[in-house]
Amino acid sequence: MRYKTVITRWDESGSRQLEDEMTVEFPLTIILNGRELATLLCLPEKLESLAVGFLAAEGLIEKAADLKDVIVDEHSGLVQITTHKDVKLHSENLFRRVITSGCGQVATFYKAGAACLEWISSPLSVPAPTLAGLALDFQKRSVEYRATGGVHSAGLAWGKELVCFAEDIGRHNALDKILGECLLQGWPTADKVLLTSGRISSEAVLKAARMGVPILISRAAPTSLAVNLARELGLTLVGFARGRRFNVYSETGRIIFSP
């Protein structure tokens, strides 16, 4: 499933607008015997298999015969599952695979947009070659990744310098390490650029917005939901930063393209 939108591409020849396609990120809420269990951010294909597989992976069902009914509503992003026997849910089972937003129901939050986060009003502006240089420096720092092929990294830049760098096996953990460092050190974030090695999902955008960082860069692709949230929140989202080129998906005004 694809999603098309207009983006700004920058490379050696300058900047231009073009239509680009990206992967759809879709919030699917699983309701088990009338109770909201989890919201998965997913690609909207094979939703019935995903919901049933999730329950099985969590040990809540064992076989197809445990299922009484599975109703997939693609329009509203809900899967309602009824089992023959009641499934006991301790508070410990109330997992969620999405980051809680701090403003109520997660699924609703995702659908309503980023209603409870503030618009990012930072006046920061950065020349395009500086951003490309930061992305390159950041990639060079990711030594662990090159050595064992299993690690994501995140970084924070001020001016032309990487001031903070963290690695983790999880993309979100690496970003949380940067967020924690800012908090513990008392660093302001409105004048900084956040870098991540992984795909830009809606969760990464929400983390950047919560930190108040105005620019988020990755060498990987963003999802549709990440782009939509970035546009709603006033975050400058830069993807596919590789060598001397990148794509800008939102708030292009913070990037100085002229030489």
Next chain:
Amino acid sequence: MRYKTVITRWDESGSRQLEDEMTVEFPLTIILNGRELATLLCLPEKLESLAVGFLAAEGLIEKAADLKDVIVDEHSGLVQITTHKDVKLHSENLFRRVITSGCGQVATFYKAGAACLEWISSPLSVPAPTLAGLALDFQKRSVEYRATGGVHSAGLAWGKELVCFAEDIGRHNALDKILGECLLQGWPTADKVLLTSGRISSEAVLKAARMGVPILISRAAPTSLAVNLARELGLTLVGFARGRRFNVYSETGRIIFSP
């Protein structure tokens, strides 16, 4: 942080044992005001920043001044955080970023090994070239990934054929789609091979073990915890499957190396 272990490498010249290093995956449990909040699977670096950043990302603290005390115990994998004001935790806030094991406390589970999952006793054996071929077919199927750079895939093979294929923005979702498909179709799994495009984390190993699939393959790297769990559970773990070579991390007996 690195971890070394003996693995079996297979390529055109045959198979041989060698020492290889891999990324450490570490379960870190965050205790907030005396209450277990979440267990993060992480790289054990900057644990204080990770714990504080996680709380901030979840909206549970706002600034460093909210913190009274942060005690990191690397040995036991615990971070105990005390805040000045009590933080209200609704059941909705009791997120966990790890997959629940279905056998009690997750952190304990991870540390005690895979005590509540059964040893995988499947007598399946597969020639090395067949495995390499399956990995190659699987990579060719990942069309979405090539088009937009943002999608993981998972597959299930029987003999020399891919019998099931799923894509998602999340590695775990893709695996759950396969698991759900097996359940809904009533397919046996003890004679199949599971393929994933992403890094092999402990969660992927636990999913494979829960499904009862005896062989798990990826073109990416496994983590230390994934390898240890695979060895405890009797799962054959194959990583770095690229072209006509791969590494085997556990239960090598299921692979036929001789021509």
